[in-house]
Amino acid sequence: MTPQPGGTAPILELVDVGKSFGDLRVIERVSLAVPSGQALGVVGPNGAGKSTLLNVIAGQERASRGSVHLDGADVTRRSPDERCRLGIGRSYQIPRPFTHLTVFENALVAAQYGGRLRGKAAQAAALDALAVAGLLPASNVPSGQLPLLGRKRMEMARALATQPRLLLLDEIAGGLTEAEADELVGTISSLKRTGINIIWIEHVVKALVQVVDRLVCLASGVLIKDGAPDEVLKSEEVLRVYLGSELE
Amino acid sequence: MTTTTQPQTTAGSVRVDRDRGRAMLAVGLALVALVALAAAPYFIGPGITTDWGNLFYLVTLASMWNLLAGYAGMLSVGQQGFIGLGAYGVFVFNDRGVNPYLSAVIAAAVVAAIAFPVSYLAFRLRGGYFAIGTWVIAEVMRQIIVRFESLGAGKGRTISAYTEDPILRKAYTYWLALGVMAVALAAGYALLRSRTGLALQSIRDNEPAAGAVGIRVSRVKRLVFIASAAGCAAAGAVICIRSLGVAQPNEIFGVGYSAIMIFAVVIGGIGTIEGPVVGAVVYYLLDKYFGQSGVWYFVGLGLVAILVTLFLPKGIWGELASRWHLSLLPVGYRTRSTPHPTGWLTARDHRP
Ligand SMILES: Nc1ncnc2c1ncn2[C@@H]1O[C@H](COP(=O)(O)OP(=O)(O)OP(=O)(O)O)[C@@H](O)[C@H]1O
Ligand SMILES: [Mg+2]
Numbered sequence: 253m254t255p256q257p258g259g260t261a262p263i264l265e266l267v268d269v270g271k272s273f274g275d276l277r278v279i280e281r282v283s284l285a286v287p288s289g290q291a292l293g294v295v296g297p298n299g300a301g302k303s304t305l306l307n308v309i310a311g312q313e314r315a316s317r318g319s320v321h322l323d324g325a326d327v328t329r330r331s332p333d334e335r336c337r338l339g340i341g342r343s344y345q346i347p348r349p350f351t352h353l354t355v356f357e358n359a360l361v362a363a364q365y366g367g368r369l370r371g372k373a374a375q376a377a378a379l380d381a382l383a384v385a386g387l388l389p390a391s392n393v394p395s396g397q398l399p400l401l402g403r404k405r406m407e408m409a410r411a412l413a414t415q416p417r418l419l420l421l422d423e424i425a426g427g428l429t430e431a432e433a434d435e436l437v438g439t440i441s442s443l444k445r446t447g448i449n450i451i452w453i454e455h456v457v458k459a460l461v462q463v464v465d466r467l468v469c470l471a472s473g474v475l476i477k478d479g480a481p482d483e484v485l486k487s488e489e490v491l492r493v494y495l496g497s498e499l500e
Numbered sequence: 501m502t503t504t505t506q507p508q509t510t511a512g513s514v515r516v517d518r519d520r521g522r523a524m525l526a527v528g529l530a531l532v533a534l535v536a537l538a539a540a541p542y543f544i545g546p547g548i549t550t551d552w553g554n555l556f557y558l559v560t561l562a563s564m565w566n567l568l569a570g571y572a573g574m575l576s577v578g579q580q581g582f583i584g585l586g587a588y589g590v591f592v593f594n595d596r597g598v599n600p601y602l603s604a605v606i607a608a609a610v611v612a613a614i615a616f617p618v619s620y621l622a623f624r625l626r627g628g629y630f631a632i633g634t635w636v637i638a639e640v641m642r643q644i645i646v647r648f649e650s651l652g653a654g655k656g657r658t659i660s661a662y663t664e665d666p667i668l669r670k671a672y673t674y675w676l677a678l679g680v681m682a683v684a685l686a687a688g689y690a691l692l693r694s695r696t697g698l699a700l701q702s703i704r705d706n707e708p709a710a711g712a713v714g715i716r717v718s719r720v721k722r723l724v725f726i727a728s729a730a731g732c733a734a735a736g737a738v739i740c741i742r743s744l745g746v747a748q749p750n751e752i753f754g755v756g757y758s759a760i761m762i763f764a765v766v767i768g769g770i771g772t773i774e775g776p777v778v779g780a781v782v783y784y785l786l787d788k789y790f791g792q793s794g795v796w797y798f799v800g801l802g803l804v805a806i807l808v809t810l811f812l813p814k815g816i817w818g819e820l821a822s823r824w825h826l827s828l829l830p831v832g833y834r835t836r837s838t839p840h841p842t843g844w845l846t847a848r849d850h851r852p
Contacts, residue, residue, distance in 0.1 A: 310712060311711075312708055312711070312712065331711065331716075332708075332711040332712055333711045333712075333713075333714050333715055333716050333717065336711075336712060336713060336714035337714045342712055344709065344712075348706045348708065348709035348712075349705070349706070349709075350701060350702040350705040350706055350709065350710070351705050351706075352701060352704075352705055352771065353698070353701055353702065353705065353832075354832065354833065354834075356516075356833055356834075356835050357698060357832060357833055358702075360698065360833060361695075361698040361699060361702050361713060361715070362713035362714070364695050364698065364699075365699060365713055365714035365715045365716075366713045366714030367714070368714075370695075375516045375833075376511065379511035379512075379514050379516075379835070380511045382511070383510060383511040388510075388511065388514065388835075391514070391835040392834055392835060410709075410713060411713075413713075414713055414714055
């Protein structure tokens with residue numbers, strides 16, 4: 253992409269991105285630039301295409317049109333594993349643990365491959381990621397035996413272990429108690445302070461707005477609103493798509 | 501997100517343990533066993549050692565299938581293609597003046613090279629299609645081999661130049677079978693303890709997530725596919741040399757070998773290193789004592805398979821290992837909190 257006047261390229265830029273599954277158009281011409289250091293929240297009703305957009309960013313799905321740029325470099329045709337090594341770490345909305353590996357081994361393999369770390373450095377990175385996610389006490393548990401909340405934490409730990417510059421989180425706050433949600437907010441805020449760029453899809457808006465600097469709302473594959481979190485939440489367009497009111 | 505009810509542990513106070521002591525012990529014991537087995541032809545008659553050779557190639561085959569299916573999630577029913585190529589490879593190099601034992605090694609290397617392009621074909625298919633596809637590929641390999649007049653066409657053929665002295669010949673053949681098995685087991689164990697072993701298991705458990713954490717999925721799978729092909733080819737060469745040739749291309753390229761491999765791995769315990777060895781021993785014993793009982797033999801094999809899958813779903817070794825927390829050959833990692841070496845943190849440190 254063309255360099256920004258300010259100097260540094262946005263950490264992520266989507267240019268006219270579209271995604272269709274056959275005749276079903278899930279993402280329609282989304283353009284979005286996320287400056288480095290800005291934490292972005294994504295809201296939108298069920299089926300809006302949020303997870304699909306995240307897949308297009310991380311490479312699990314290839315854009316049907318348009319392009320994806322990471323730190324100024326076009327990654328549209330890069331495989332997911334390449335994008336991970338380039339610095340995109342992601343969590344899955346429906347956790348995908350490596351079930352026969354322990355929690356620690358899940359994080360370790362992420363540090364070794366995504367983080368390109370070896371030996372003790374990889375082990376330390378894995379342990380750090382588990383500590384951040386509060387999973388250190390469960391290190392030796394086979395991940396297939398974790399309950400859902402544990403699996404969600406592990407999604408975050410594994411993404412962190414890949415040493416991402418851009419961390420993509422897909423609905424990790426659902427089902428948490430208030431206290432747990434507060435802790436999660438604290439954790440993600442501190443990740444943000446360490447310089448990790450965050451894009452967080454979340455239905456639990458109360459937690460989301462405590463962390464993000466900017467909020468976009470996706471509805472039927474279209475970005476209908478983009479701006480400061482409280483403005484976006486109060487806007488008529490957003491309230492209209494949330495008539496069923498899932499906004500908490 | 502930290503659990504407040506647990507004692508606070510920081511990442512810095514945790515030690516990572518790979519069970520190196522136990523691994524070294526196991527490797528040491530295996531080496532002793534290897535030396536003892538290697539010395540056997542000096543003490544035991546060729547009848548018995550020849551019979552053991554049978555077991556050795558069964559262990560090799562089962563381990564190779566386990567590597568593919570149990571660790572990389574590739575359910576192949578076409579490994580007989582590589583077995584057949586390995587067997588025929590012996591003729592190819594033997595006819596050019598190489599002794600049959602070295603021919604076996606060369607054949608395995610050449611088959612590894614053949615497996616490389618084959619993997620591009622096979623990896624276009626997933627799941628059940630992969631299974632059927634590998635079978636079809638094995639059939640194609642047979643069809644190609646039987647086109648060659650020099651390889652006996654469809655009728656099979658014998659090795660032209662082999663060691664004349666029967667005692668020596670049997671000893672060499674035995675050592676080859678033992679060596680192939682030892683290399684297959686050692687390489688498999690080293691692979692699984694390495695970084696790649698973790699990547700493999702990740703791919704098996706969840707392929708998209710493996711890509712998402714930066715693993716080059718196809719490359720790792722290809723590596724294992726090629727290694728397994730080489731191992732199967734070496735076993736095929738052993739089978740060929742044991743009977744001084746191939747009687748029937750249909751047999752050496754037969755899907756029956758896949759059935760044997762799957763049987764041994766499932767009976768013994770898929771996804772463990774020890775399981776396929778146990779399963780191969782079970783199959784070897786069943787075959788040895790009941791192999792001549794005609795149709796009842798197959799009924800018996802089927803019954804054993806059904807009983808084990810019903811009552812020991814993890815296989816014989818898998819069940820023992822999880823019941824007694826056994827692992828002769830540890831591959832994983834355990835973390836220990838240094839301030840509480842035997843406390844609450846390690847209380848749950850067992851595998852499924
Ligand atoms: N691989 C696919 N093939 C076909 N349709 C798909 C595929 N993936 C997603 N879709 C469809 O795309 C639409 C958007 O799905 P997506 O999961 O992106 O929504 P979402 O905004 O994440 O919803 P939720 O809030 O429920 O997680 C849905 O209608 C879904 O059925
Ligand atoms: Mg979603």
